[in-house]
Amino acid sequence: MTGDLRRPRRLTAPELRAWTEHATRADFACATSGTQRHSFAGPLLYDVLRDAEPDFHPTARKDRARFLICVRGADGHRALLSWAEIDPEFSAFPVLLATSVDGVPTAPRGPQLVVPQDHCGTRFIQHVVSVHVDGGYAAAH
Numbered sequence: 001m002t003g004d005l006r007r008p009r010r011l012t013a014p015e016l017r018a019w020t021e022h023a024t025r026a027d028f029a030c031a032t033s034g035t036q037r038h039s040f041a042g043p044l045l046y047d048v049l050r051d052a053e054p055d056f057h058p059t060a061r062k063d064r065a066r067f068l069i070c071v072r073g074a075d076g077h078r079a080l081l082s083w084a085e086i087d088p089e090f091s092a093f094p095v096l097l098a099t100s101v102d103g104v105p106t107a108p109r110g111p112q113l114v115v116p117q118d119h120c121g122t123r124f125i126q127h128v129v130s131v132h133v134d135g136g137y138a139a140a141h
Contacts, residue, residue, distance in 0.1 A: 003133035006053035013107035019043030028121040040098035040114045046086040067135040079123035093117045
């Protein structure tokens with residue numbers, strides 16, 4: 001985890017599995033293999049990133065809402081989320097860093113980003129290798 005964080009760090013699979021596990025089922029369309037239905041379990045992306053202490057004022061909604069999160073998989077595929085998509089004060093969707101899919105551990109390849117509100121599987125990133133948090137991008141004046 002990198003970017004605008006007070007405690008950037010690298011998490012191992014055992015460390016991710018030590019977080020409180022949340023479970024969700026998701027149906028999504030995959031361009032190459034059609035409709036997919038899976039169950040996922042792992043920590044909330046929100047919990048993991050909050051522990052890394054994003055560099056914003058925690059009670060200032062507008063400050064939090066300007067932060068972007070880029071998740072990259074081992075194959076180079078990236079997905080972009082806004083902080084508001086993962087923050088329970090804005091949204092109730094359980095975006096996960098899944099450590100298991102259909103009961104099968106994702107290790108040693110890495111967790112999977114799960115965005116259950118998406119009907120398209122584009123942001124379901126397999127084998128996550130980096131999560132970058134950005135709140136300092138140049139604002140339009």
